[in-house]
Amino acid sequence: MNRIIAGVVLGVSALVATTAASAHVDVALGVEVPGIAYAAPAPEYVAPPPPVAYAPPPPPVMMAYRSDDDWRARRWREHERREHEWREHEWHERGWDH
DSSP: OHHHHHHHHHHHHHHHHHHHHTTTOOOOOOOOOTTOOOOOOOOOOOOOOOOOOOOOOOOOOOOOOOGGGOHHHHHHHHHHHHHHHHHHHHHHHHTTTO
16 A cells, blocks of 8 residues: 555655646646535625605695484484473473473
8 A cells, every 4th residue: 555655655756846847837626526616606786775754744635524424313312302392392382391
């Protein structure tokens, strides 16, 4: 085992010595491992938000609600008015209004 390692080291050193001696050639060894490549994410350009504009709130809307639109409400008011008139009539008849 030691002979193999010594032979590999001697062969690599001889290769490096001969290539370095001839015309200044550089020798580089690259080892790639698949799946470990890193790439920087692409830059994201985001527009700045629009300036904040403050305005007074809109005026309130007043809705007029009439319950006259309901026939039941009209009928009930008429009933109450007649009952009130009848009660007053009874008071006058019995003399309780004095």
